[in-house]
Amino acid sequence: MRRALVVTDEAARHPFLMSLPPHVRKGTAPVEARRPSRITRQDVKDFLVAYCACFVCVSAFIS
Secondary structure (H helix, E strand, O other), rough: OOOOOOOHHHHHHHHHHOOOOOHHHHHOOOOOOOOOOEEEEEEEEHHHHHHHHHHHHHHHHHO
């Protein structure tokens, strides 16, 4: 039986997974991103700036 010269893993059962090296396929546990638990003053300022900018643009477009 002739085999291709490409190293694949037939146990992976998917062509993309078969092409990955074993150390990549094993992987690690995903790291959860930490989210800030509070709304800061800077968050409120950023929201108001974006809201006012959108309001001005829409008002200018309508008038």
